[in-house]
Amino acid sequence: MVADDSLALVLRDFARTMLTDFPIQKILDHLVERIVAILPVSAAGVTLIEPGQRPRYVAASDENALRFEQLQSSLGEGPCLTAAESGEPVLVPDLRGEHPYARFGPAAIAAGMAAVFTFPLRHDNGWLGALDLYRDEVGPISDSAQLAAQTLADVAAAYIINAQAREESAMLAGWLHDQSLHDLLTGLPNRALLRQRLQHASERARLSRSAAAVVFLDLDHFTRVNEAFGHDVGDQALVAVAQRLSALTHPGDTLARVSGDEFVFLVEDLADATEVDDLLDRIDAAFAQEYELSGVRLSLSASAGVAYSRPGADITDDLVIAAGSAMDQAKNGGRTAGTGIDFGAARQTHDLNRLERDLTAAFAAGDLHLRYQPRVRARGGEFTGVEALLYWTHPTLGHIPAPIAVAAAERGGTSDRLNTWVLERSCRDWLRWSAGRQPGSVDLSVNVSARQLMSPGFPNAVSQRLTQAGMSAPGLILEVTETILIEDGTRALRTLQELKALGIRIALDNFGSGLGAFNCLRRYPLDFVKIDRSLVSNMASDPSSASMVAAITDLSHTLNMTVVAAGVETTEQRKNVVNAGCDLAQGYLFAQPMSAAALSAALN
Structure with missing residues (x-):
């Protein structure tokens, strides 16, 4: 028999955890611990199993129970797996008698187990795994014990579904927050995150009396790429550029995409201007290599402007604006405040004017x-x-x-x-x-x-x-x-x-x-x-x-x-x-x- 008040206490504990952020592993550990205390069993174990997957979570009341749970998983057979697949309880009151577990049975007996009773963790759309009750003596467990075990398994399943929903909701919220600070196409920080990094850099500069630099980069004639090859190729090009530029940054630096074809480097803790010169050299080398995208070969060019902060001074959007102005001067041929990188306009692999004419003939020619x-x-x-x-x-x-x-x-x-x-x-x-x-x-x-x-x-x-x-x-x-x-x-x-x-x-x-x-x-x-x-x-x-x-x-x-x-x-x-x-x-x-x-x- 199972005392009603003992079961009620366990169910009350579970009800409380439904309102908390109790981790799934802890609730499984709590489940097996309480079951051994109120049911006539030697040990208990629980395993969550996804269809076609290895066990995700395993909990056990002691080392023997843990070994039995892992044994079923490693052998690929056992009452836990049967219950998880069928959704029905599996009762084996005597492992020396008849049962379908040719490998698990002898191994369990050798380890000191005599009987096992398994109950599925059920929910509306199926089942999540199973609860195993182990005994070191042969014999059945009472109907009331079976009812209590299945009730606890069902309540645990409901909690797990609730906990998984909380985890997924938190994960989604985290993703959405992350996406709000990153460019949707390239995954780089966007202008909003760049502003946060500028504020952080300003605080560091005041404390360390250090300087910073902003490099404003604009791709030359990039609209020609979209016009010639379509926006899909243009987007691929922007992603490829972002990947190359990302490889040039040092720890602590920030690379952001602030608009369609504009990128901004924020270089903190600047020792001297040669650090920026080295960065510009690396950018030069990155654009010297062609891009091959969906069968299209492109040679892209860019113009860059640089602005420096004074040591210990605030680092704000004004520094980005100054670098942007320097970039404009560089693009227009001036080099007073900016550094230009010029590799020629984007090159088209094919003569689209010819292809426009040939495409019409291609329909008829097959x-x-x-x-x-x-x-x-x-x-x-x-x-x-x-x-x-x-x-x-x-x-x-x-x-x-x-x-x-x-x-x-x-x-x-x-x-x-x-x-x-x-x-x-x-x-x-x-x-x-x-x-x-x-x-x-x-x-x-x-x-x-x-x-x-x-x-x-x-x-x-x-x-x-x-x-x-x-x-x-x-x-x-x-x-x-x-x-x-x-x-x-x-x-x-x-x-x-x-x-x-x-x-x-x-x-x-x-x-x-x-x-x-x-x-x-x-x-x-x-x-x-x-x-x-x-x-x-x-x-x-x-x-x-x-x-x-x-x-x-x-x-x-x-x-x-x-x-x-x-x-x-x-x-x-x-x-x-x-x-x-x-x-x-x-x-x-x-x-x-x-x-x-x-x-x-x-x-x-």
Whole structure:
């Protein structure tokens, strides 16, 4: 028997912890400690298990119980795992009798255990793990003891869900605060955080009587990059510049992006001006190397202005303004107060004027075609859908990267025709290979440019194309980048809501390429989050990338979104994204982009 007052005291303790920030591990430790005190058992243990994952938390009343919990995990069998998988209690009153645990049973008996009784930690959406009660004597436990154990397991599960929600809420709040102080594209400090750093530098300067310097950097003719190659390539260039410049900073320095193509270095505790001269030399060397982005090679240039504070003087926005003025003088040819860095204007790899003309002929000549890269379940490898990729084979220039083709179409006024062609062709191909397959088992993803998404009537145009092709709206996934959402968030939100109302699903592409804004996940009606290949490729060597992927995955799952890992090329990368909890994967490890005919043959 279990005394009602003993159980009531334990339940009251749990009720109190529901109102506190008690860590999950502590509540599990508290649970097993109290259970041994009120139930007729020798020891108790509890394990939280995520589907397909190793145990996350383990608690035990003593070393033997801990060893039994770990033994089940290492052997891959035992009543704890059975209860966690089935959601039902598992009662083994005699481990020497009949039970399905061929390896765990003998090992447990050898360690002095005679019986085990396991109860799942249940909640509305399933179960979190299991509570194990161990006895060193053979025999059952009473019905009242079983009821008390299951009650405590259920209450503990409710607390854990509550604690997890608090943790996720705190994590989200932290992310949002962090994002408010960082540039959404590059992840660098923004102007607000720069002001905080200036204030901090001012306090340090007053205490140490030290000086500081601000270097104001502006990319030359950067609008030409956006005009020639489109905003996607322009954004990639800004991220690449930010990465190179970040590598030049010393501990204690700050690099901020303060506007579109303007960056600011804050150098504190300045010993003498040669430190800034060395920094400018490093900037010079960084811009001497070309940038290769989506098949586009760019040579960028910049102008810089420098302003110095007096030792011990306040360091304010005025110093940034002075450096900006010096930069303007440097850009206009003066060098009195600024230092200029000039490597020539951004160079275009292809003659876009020629490509504008050639693109019109490419439609008739059949030089445009689509290839499809399969997307699979990260763990099991089952085929789930494809992404349509645009290819242009120029008769004399060879392969033209998709961003160049899109830029040529937008400049030449054929973007609507190109977008319509991609959507119509991909929908027709989708019908070919989805015929005979279970409805909803094959998705088609199509990339959408900023201009396309923002064009008037875009949702209706997509709906018409689907109707003409005979394709259902839920089979289509439109992939957008976070930069599209950032540029005109209100308009983008309205368009995405209209698309969702039609039944079309939305994926956020390249998430993490610029340490993207987590509030995009919360604000927009998204179904999928596609983690950028750069994060995936760095997971093995960079713990921060692995942590970022896990954080993105956890938050996305909390918001009921499916997570896709892009650019998976090795078995190690696949293992990493599976361990991080990613749902789907895409990359050369599974399949290269292929023609519609080749894909149809492969599926059949």
